[in-house]
Amino acid sequence: MKLKNTLKNNVSVIKNILQSDDIVFFEFETVDKVSAVAVFSESLCDKELLGKQVVEPLINLKGNFTITDAYKKITLPKVEKIDEIEKCVKKITEGEGVILFDGITTALSTACKKILARSIAEPPTSTVLKGPREGFVENLNSNVSLMRQRLKSKDFTFEKITIGKYSETSVGIMYIKGVVDNDLLKNIREKLSKIKVDGIIDSSYIINAISTRKTSLFKEVGTTEKPDVLTAKILEGRIGILIDGSPIAITLPFLLIEDFQSSEDYFVNTYRATISRFLRLSAVLIAIYLPAFFVAAQLFHLQIIPLAFIMTLVGSIKGIPLSPSVEMFVTLFIFEVLNEASVRMPRYVGIAMSVVGALVLGETAVNAGIVSTPTIMIVAISGICLYTVPDMSETLSVLRLLFLIVAGSFGGYGVILLTAVVIAYLSNFKSFGVPYLAPYSPLNFNDLQDGFFKTFYAEMEKRPEVLNSKNKTRIKVKK
Amino acid sequence: MKEVISKKQFFIIVFIGFSITKLYVMPAVLAGFSKENSWLPTLLNFLWDLIFMLMIFSFINDKEQDYLSLLNSTFGVPTAKIIMLFYVIFFLFKAYVPIFEQKNSIELTFYETQPSLLTFMPFFLIAFYIILKGIYSYARSMEFLLSVAVIGFIIIFILSVSEGNYEYLLPAFSKPFSTTLYTEYNTLLWFGDSTYILFLLSYVKNPSEYKKTVCISYILCGIFTITFLVVFYAIFGSIAERQYYALLKMSKYSLTLSNAGRFDYLATFLLALVSIFQTALPLILGSQLLNGVFDFKNKFVSPTIVILLEITFSIITENDFFRSLNFIQTYITPFFILMSYLIPFIVFISQKRSVNYESI
Numbered sequence: 001m002k003l004k005n006t007l008k009n010n011v012s013v014i015k016n017i018l019q020s021d022d023i024v025f026f027e028f029e030t031v032d033k034v035s036a037v038a039v040f041s042e043s044l045c046d047k048e049l050l051g052k053q054v055v056e057p058l059i060n061l062k063g064n065f066t067i068t069d070a071y072k073k074i075t076l077p078k079v080e081k082i083d084e085i086e087k088c089v090k091k092i093t094e095g096e097g098v099i100l101f102d103g104i105t106t107a108l109s110t111a112c113k114k115i116l117a118r119s120i121a122e123p124p125t126s127t128v129l130k131g132p133r134e135g136f137v138e139n140l141n142s143n144v145s146l147m148r149q150r151l152k153s154k155d156f157t158f159e160k161i162t163i164g165k166y167s168e169t170s171v172g173i174m175y176i177k178g179v180v181d182n183d184l185l186k187n188i189r190e191k192l193s194k195i196k197v198d199g200i201i202d203s204s205y206i207i208n209a210i211s212t213r214k215t216s217l218f219k220e221v222g223t224t225e226k227p228d229v230l231t232a233k234i235l236e237g238r239i240g241i242l243i244d245g246s247p248i249a250i251t252l253p254f255l256l257i258e259d260f261q262s263s264e265d266y267f268v269n270t271y272r273a274t275i276s277r278f279l280r281l282s283a284v285l286i287a288i289y290l291p292a293f294f295v296a297a298q299l300f301h302l303q304i305i306p307l308a309f310i311m312t313l314v315g316s317i318k319g320i321p322l323s324p325s326v327e328m329f330v331t332l333f334i335f336e337v338l339n340e341a342s343v344r345m346p347r348y349v350g351i352a353m354s355v356v357g358a359l360v361l362g363e364t365a366v367n368a369g370i371v372s373t374p375t376i377m378i379v380a381i382s383g384i385c386l387y388t389v390p391d392m393s394e395t396l397s398v399l400r401l402l403f404l405i406v407a408g409s410f411g412g413y414g415v416i417l418l419t420a421v422v423i424a425y426l427s428n429f430k431s432f433g434v435p436y437l438a439p440y441s442p443l444n445f446n447d448l449q450d451g452f453f454k455t456f457y458a459e460m461e462k463r464p465e466v467l468n469s470k471n472k473t474r475i476k477v478k479k
Numbered sequence: 480m481k482e483v484i485s486k487k488q489f490f491i492i493v494f495i496g497f498s499i500t501k502l503y504v505m506p507a508v509l510a511g512f513s514k515e516n517s518w519l520p521t522l523l524n525f526l527w528d529l530i531f532m533l534m535i536f537s538f539i540n541d542k543e544q545d546y547l548s549l550l551n552s553t554f555g556v557p558t559a560k561i562i563m564l565f566y567v568i569f570f571l572f573k574a575y576v577p578i579f580e581q582k583n584s585i586e587l588t589f590y591e592t593q594p595s596l597l598t599f600m601p602f603f604l605i606a607f608y609i610i611l612k613g614i615y616s617y618a619r620s621m622e623f624l625l626s627v628a629v630i631g632f633i634i635i636f637i638l639s640v641s642e643g644n645y646e647y648l649l650p651a652f653s654k655p656f657s658t659t660l661y662t663e664y665n666t667l668l669w670f671g672d673s674t675y676i677l678f679l680l681s682y683v684k685n686p687s688e689y690k691k692t693v694c695i696s697y698i699l700c701g702i703f704t705i706t707f708l709v710v711f712y713a714i715f716g717s718i719a720e721r722q723y724y725a726l727l728k729m730s731k732y733s734l735t736l737s738n739a740g741r742f743d744y745l746a747t748f749l750l751a752l753v754s755i756f757q758t759a760l761p762l763i764l765g766s767q768l769l770n771g772v773f774d775f776k777n778k779f780v781s782p783t784i785v786i787l788l789e790i791t792f793s794i795i796t797e798n799d800f801f802r803s804l805n806f807i808q809t810y811i812t813p814f815f816i817l818m819s820y821l822i823p824f825i826v827f828i829s830q831k832r833s834v835n836y837e838s839i
């Protein structure tokens with residue numbers, strides 16, 4: 001609907017649409033008595049900025065001025081002329097101040113949005129000893145500026161779209177022109193444009209909406225809270241997605257190996273990085289398989305355990321009323337409950353909780369003869385190992401449970417069979433057309449340079465081939 | 480872009496996959512017939528298959544057609560369909576032996592108590608899943624399992640290679656050639672690898688380009704298997720013929736194990752994992768051929784039929800594996816020769832003639 005000539009009429013239409021108490025209609029007059037109204041959201045708009053940079057200069061307008069005269073008076077970098085009521089309403093809800101004048105059918109939208117963001121800090125989930133410590137915040141503009149500081153090239157592109165019927169959340173797609181796979185970009189644009197939802201609260205909503213295998217245990221996209229990580233991924237040819245209101249950026253396509261890579265691997269000695277990656281891999285394998293094999297060994301193949309350890313084991317499991325699998329299941333269950341409680345409970349109870357959980361419960365359960373010491377030890381080791389790859393912990397904890405069930409039912413062979421299913425499943429799994437197990441399946445010798453064995457950065461001349469980037473070379477070192 | 484089995488995948492399937500199925504029961508059977516010369520019939524079998532593979536490629540150089548279309552053009556569609564049904568039976572037999580090798584090795588070595596066939600039933604469920612995922616998924620899985628297989632083999636070799644008495648292998652040519660040929664005939668059921676190559680080449684883009692990859696990987700597979708047989712006989716000597724499931728038994732005498740526990744089980748677990756996929760290969764091919772014959776609309780039908788037939792075989796012969804093995808060696812081997820060598824030979828000769836006529 002077009003704006004009318006009379007101010008009263010326009011204001012009443014907007015009041016009718018925006019029946020909300022945080023919308024302020026500030027009436028003022030120019031020196032020559034022309035009426036005007038500044039409409040803004042009290043909670044989103046910076047009133048001081050609006051007053052000083054917009055209303056004050058406008059009050060000094062003389063005579064019968066045009067909208068262009070008013071436009072020129074405003075000392076803000078972003079001012080827009082609007083002639084539709086719907087656009088006015090949209091700008092107001094976005095936090096801008098809209099100025100309506102009597103006798104003029106065009107309004108001015110002024111960018112006076114208050115920056116509501118916490119300060120940039122190191123994300124708690126990805127702390128590093130060496131390397132950048134900045135993390136994303138909930139404000140999209142702040143996050144984009146963090147990225148722009150790192151990627152100043154004209155080829156770095158940020159595309160903004162709005163998703164959510166009621167939330168109207170800004171979602172940004174980031175990539176480097178000439179590096180990104182254009183087919184993938186087209187696919188992502190299409191997928192995002194098809195999302196019809198009431199609101200986007202967090203990046204996980206977008207992840208769910210764009211994933212092709214929604215019921216899969218394995219994630220199809222990567223996430224990061226760190227701009228340096230997102231920059232590195234974009235430089236490799238990936239696409240980044242930032243969502244207003246979420247400090248978690250999405251990267252895609254995602255490969256399984258990425259969970260074993262840490263940003264710190266690129267800032268420390270290459271040998272150390274390789275050792276760390278193998279440590280993470282071993283920890284993941286221990287986290288999944290140790291409880292399962294311990295149960296399988298006790299139930300089906302004791303000969304796998306060295307004789308000296310069998311004697312110790314027999315001593316500690318003597319008199320335990322539960323079967324090995326039930327004992328392990330109960331201990332894991334208690335561990336998961338403690339884990340869940342420690343995340344959600346107030347911090348001041350945390351220390352008491354860890355004392356109760358780790359010392360009182362564990363010690364008492366062993367003394368009471370309900371569970372054995374080796375079982376508690378194995379659950380503890382498995383629990384610690386699980387968090388060496390924090391992004392995978394949700395998947396791993398489910399897998400650990402599944403492996404435990406098959407180990408208790410079918411022994412070691414059950415574990416092997418379930419492993420075969422996981423491998424067959426993963427070898428067929430693709431993240432936006434890219435094989436999930438790359439560079440190991442399909443085997444790609446170029447991409448192995450950043451696999452478990454990490455080569456020196458200067459030797460990583462080519463971008464990962466599996467990402468199908470148009471520009472293959474990323475480093476040219478003169479030899 | 481249409482997916483194909485890559486050269487790397489082909490290499491791994493031939494090198495790792497083809498060798499692993501020959502390392503359970505075959506070494507003991509070979510030792511039973513040829514004693515210290517058991518490497519010789521194996522070498523001949525490998526050479527025979529290699530020559531056949533070269534023949535396949537020499538033909539493929541002329542005509543870029545897959546084996547199924549060649550069958551159709553040679554025998555006509557109705558006869559070709561009957562032959563394909565025979566190939567389905569052939570692959571069911573090919574799967575039977577490794578399935579039972581796996582089942583028995585699991586029961587005898589991994590478990591304290593003897594579980595029934597029911598414990599092994601989940602294998603068929605997993606095999607069904609692998610069949611359903613198809614040949615490319617199998618190829619990718621084998622590629623992923625390369626490191627797993629290598630680690631498994633290295634552990635077994637390191638633990639066993641120093642335990643052998645290599646004098647057991649002398650004299651090198653003690654057995655008459657007739658014994659070698661007889662042994663070769665009786666172990667043919669573990670060979671006929673060229674048949675797999677024939678069918679697997681239907682899943683590549685330019686089959687003739689795979690000649691070098693296939694030949695090199697098959698030669699490596701042969702060298703590896705023969706080395707394994709040599710170490711096996713050097714460890715067990717005259718009792719080797721009673722040491723079925725060689726892969727699981729070779730390393731158990733290592734001194735390291737008496738101190739550290741049976742960590743060689745780790746290797747056997749890893750190799751058992753690879754074996755599952757390799758055992759599924761004939762079932763995948765059988766299922767796809769069955770689908771080729773009847774053109775089922777539902778993708779579940781042919782895997783279900785193949786798995787049910789294999790389960791039925793397994794249930795019937797559950798307690799008589801060695802009698803079944805003997806039956807296969809005696810009566811089914813001619814069928815293997817027919818399907819693996821004779822039919823492809825006829826197809827290639829007739830096609831070669833037609834090419835010659837065309838050129839005239």
